[in-house]
Amino acid sequence: MDKQLQRILPRVQKPARYVGGEVGQVVKRAEDVRIRLGLCFPDTYEIAMSNLGLHILYGVFNEMDYVWCERVFAPWGDMAAEMRGANIPLYGLESGDSAGEFDMLGFSLGYEMAYTTVLDMLDQMGLPIRSADRTGLAPLVFAGGSAAYNPEPMADFIDLFVLGEGEEVGPELIALYDQAKSDGRTKAQFLRQAAGIPGVYVPRLYDVSYHPDGMIAGITPQSGAPERVSKRIVADLDKSHFPVAGIVPSTEIVHDRVVLEVFRGCIRGCRFCQAGYTCRPMREKAAAALIEQGIAALGNTGYQEITLSSLSTSDYSDLGALCDGLLDWCASRHISLSLPSLRADNFSMEIMERVQKVRKSGLTFAPEAGSQRLRDVINKNVTEEALLESLQVAFAGGWSGVKLYFMLGLPTESDEDVIAIAELVQKVQWTWKKHAVNKNRGLRLTVSTSCFVPKPHTAFQWEAQDTMEEYSRKVAILREHIPRGISYNWHEPETSFIEAALSRGDRRLGTVIEAAWRSGARLDAWSDYFSFDRWMAVFADCGIDPAFYARSRGGGEVLPWSHLDVGVSEEFLRRERAAAYAESLTPDCRSDCAACGANLMAKGGVCNA
């Protein structure tokens, strides 16, 4: 190990995060591979290692014999400062080699507040942060992930974006790069070629022009780049890579367990939910394959917990059989099975009872809105009756901890809708009083509200975000009405305001993101580091008003992401928006296909709804 690093590590918090060496990591000999790739996650080790996508791509890329894929994560502030002080560049955890010297660097963009960390990591690698200033082919900086569905704010920094699932397009991109490297092609030549791979978006090949009022006039492809770039999906999940012998962290991470992804996509169609639209079409994995993979992963990792992951696990067609199959193996081995993302219905409660016979964890539900009217607006197919019935079963079955999540600032929300949250909470209290088997333990009911952020590619992509003052006013109303004995947590609106600007931003925000980073922003998702005043100051310095991006967008406006296609048609989103204002429900995809268009993502059509 590097002598300087050895001196630094004893001084920083949790140094085990910075040394690698875990069971399951892939170590190759540098001279045996042609491509060194850094899988970069712009957050700390604990967050990065909890990301299933990272483990999947790590496995997929390392299966390629000419590629060595390593992990590169953001150090916490103390370590970042020590590394800068000692001139140690950011390195791959597996080799300890400087990541700036790798061939390719792939960033995972899970959320907007990670953008400044991407710049910081590039800088810590000793690289120019702007794509235009990195003139050579290596290192090629690419990015993917859910925030990449509107990559425009990061367009100045990233050479190319990959839209959608990376398992297939990733290797295609690496193969093309390998070819370009051996043929001695320039970065410009390579990027023009890469733009021909479906799912690859090269921002520099698109010219964006603006109207005098600041709105986008047009987005024009150059050099033969496609008019629209469509996201990629994996058509058959049963055949896609699942890391059954992935890296087992030696130090504690956030989700320290086997994560078994049961399906991608969602049949529910909540109108605010970006993942619900962008992950379509619905594709399920077979229960038999899942049971086999889950057991293999538990055996290989030694984890004592397994969790089923998806956007709405109750909607997995074969949930009973899957749970039984896993429980058969887990029960005698003291391994617990957890089921997040359950819907508030009786079927789900029945499954919960089966899974958690002894130890009862807390229950979490997200009605999102307090009134039935507003729940209909957002198409959150949950009725008050169903929620209270589920809770009745839960309280009668011995549960006493419930968390309820709501959003404030949803389109069409009135003060009555806000007060309806308090009324719903009151009914939950009454339900508990009437049905709890063990009242001595008391009801532990937590209510949380977050601030609605309109997201690209959703039915609400044209909506305005509430101002921070309006959100705070609604929080005050709710606090006034919420019953005694309930703990109420609300998110501060400042982060959501910045998030909203970045989320629906265009490429002009690159200057703002750079200025924020230059004035010290990094790890903005952490309240330890986020500074609202710093963001507002740099917006002002750059002459850009964040409220411009939080405003309501006209139906005919060119949206910054309008050349990017996630599978659901714009026409469908417009229909959904109209239905929202009509307070009209769209049935779930299993009951009735709403013709979103995502089934056309694969040849011959694919959708398991």
Add this chain to the structure above:
Amino acid sequence: MPRHRLRFAKTGKAVYLSHLDLMRTMQRAFLRTGVTIRHTEGFNPHAYISVALPLSVGVESRCELLDFERLDGPSLDRLPELLTAQLPEGIEVISAYEAETKVKDIAWLSIAGTLEYDAQPNTAELAQRLTAFFAQPELSVKKRTKKKEETELNIAPLLRQITFVPDGDHKIKLEAVVAAQNPPLGPGLLLDAISQKAPDLAPDFTVFSRLEAYDREMRVFL
């Protein structure tokens, strides 16, 4: 009394694992090898394993001891190889055997260390002064208790033997036999003594290693 014991080394990258990290890592390694070990009873059973004399983060050791009870699965003699293959870089299981002693009978530890002085190429005089410093019949060091109160501890009786030898430019090699417990005299306390009582002898960087455990009669503890 626990029936089985592992002796393992914790060096290299593994020195940065905390005691809790180590316990979790060991528990998972047992599961991966297919060795069944005794668990606690109750709603949330966990493996009955204990590591003697928790090591500070950053300190390496060649003589860590882990007590457990093997119930089923691969035999004891196969465990060093099987477990080492399932452990992170830097942890090596050296032996697995029936335990005939109790960890509370560990009295002394031999340790080695390197003290680095960035500004002083010639360390001969420093080594002499350090030897003289630790030869004092009484050496009280301020330390904080678990309740964050400050107390004084005379470390002289906890130090059975200590030598300082120059080890090339800028470096001094330390070898010592120190009390293992009740109370222990760890590298941290040795350095505290220097920085509190003879700050001009304080090194810029140190590396410590635990080499062997002994009982009261200075027999190697197994």
